[in-house]
Ligand SMILES: Nc1ncnc2c1ncn2[C@@H]1O[C@H](COP(=O)(O)OP(=O)(O)O)[C@@H](O)[C@H]1O
C-alpha cells in the first residue's frame with residue numbers, strides 16, 4: 660500500500676467577498692514511505708494549497724488525502740510543516756525553540772531535553788543551543804526550524820520553499836544537510852520549490868503543478884545517485900526536461916519562467 664495517497668483533490672476558496680477562487684482541480688499523487696518528492700511550477704499553481712491540505716490545515720473541497728490508508732481530517736504531529744526561519748520565536752533560545760513543539764505533545768521535561776539535544780546536534784548547532792535567533796545567520800535559523808520539526812518525530816515533513824530566503828551558497832549547504840538528515844532519519848518529504856535545479860538536486864520524484872486551478876501536469880522520477888553534481892550530463896538533461904514541462908505548464912509564458920530563479924534573489928511566497 661502506498662504511504663500517502665492524494666486522491667482527486669480539488670480546492671475552491673471562498674473569499675470574504677464571497678468570490679470563488681478555484682485553487683486545485685482534481686490533483687492525484689501517490690507517495691511512498693521515505694520518498695523525497697519535490698513540487699515545482701509557476702506561482703498560483705496550488706502548490707502551497709496542496710501542502711496545506713496534506714498538513715490538514717485546509718480541507719479539500721472534493722477528494723481526499725490518505726496516510727497509511729487513513730483519511731486526513733486535520734493537523735497531526737505525524738505531519739509537520741517546516742515554516743520559514745522567521746517562524747522562530749525571537750525571545751526563545753535555540754533549545755527552547757526546538758522544545759516548544761514538544762510542550763504541546765505533553766512530553767516530559769527530561770525527554771524534551773534529550774530530544775532537543777539530539778536534533779540540535781543533528782543539524783550541527785550544538786554550540787548554539789543557548790543562542791537566540793537574532794544571533795544566528797539565516798541558514799542557522801533555518802536549521803533550527805528543521806530541528807524543531809524533527810523533534811516532534813513526524814513521519815512526513817512538509818516544506819514550502821524552505822530555502823527560498825537564503826543566499827545561493829547557504830542554500831547549497833542546506834540542501835546537502837537536508838539530504839544527510841533525510842538519510843539519517845528516513846522521513847517522507849514533500850518539498851515545494853521555485854527552483855528546478857533544487858528539485859533535481861534533492862528529489863526521488865519531481866512533480867510539476869500548474870494551471871488556475873492547479874493540476875498535476877508531470878511526474879518525473881530522478882534515478883541519479885546522490886550527491887548529485889549539477890554539471891553531470893544526466894542532471895543537465897533532466898533539469899532541461901523539467902524546465903520545459905514548467906515552461907509548457909506556464910502556457911509558454913516567459914515572464915513566468917523568469918519568476919523561477921535558481922538563487923537567493925527569488926521572491927518568497929507567503930505560506931497561505
Ligand atoms: N486562503 C485563500 N483564499 C483565497 N484564495 C486563495 C487562498 N490561498 C490560496 N488562494 C489562491 O489559490 C491559488 C493557488 O495558490 P497557492 O496554493 O498559494 O499557489 P502556489 O503555492 O503554487 O503559488 C491562487 O490563485 C491563490 O490566490
Ligand SMILES: [Mg+2]
Pocket residue numbers: 706707708928929
Ligand atoms: Mg506557494
